[in-house]
Amino acid sequence: MMHGYGGFGGFGFMGIFSMVIWLVILIVIIYFLFMFIRDFGSKNSxxxxxxxxxxxxxxxxxxxxxxxxxxxxxxxxxxxx
Structure with a gap:
């Protein structure tokens, strides 16, 4: 009998999906921080x-x-x- 998010202690499809979403959000934040730092340095000097x-x-x-x-x-x- 499976309970929760599809078995495996709650680490089923929904667990993997939420990890992928958080990973994408983290990559986007890092990308924009990198672009901001790079542009800030080139525009000010x-x-x-x-x-x-x-x-x-x-x-x-x-x-x-x-x-x-x-x-x-x-x-x-x-x-x-």
Missing amino acids: ITKTGKNHALNILKERYARGEITKEEYLSMKNDLEN
Whole structure:
């Protein structure tokens, strides 16, 4: 005779189902915490390499003649501030 959640001391389908639900909830919480920490760090500090990369692209555009000296200086000023 089976009582409760399908036998096995209450560790039947409902027990496994509730464990899966709690595991999914835990994984979702950990995922969002990880994403929040990663985004928080990247938004609050612009790395020097990121600025250097943008300045290098700007220098290349100026060297190829895609932008004028005035545009170059204006954009450079925007990037440095």
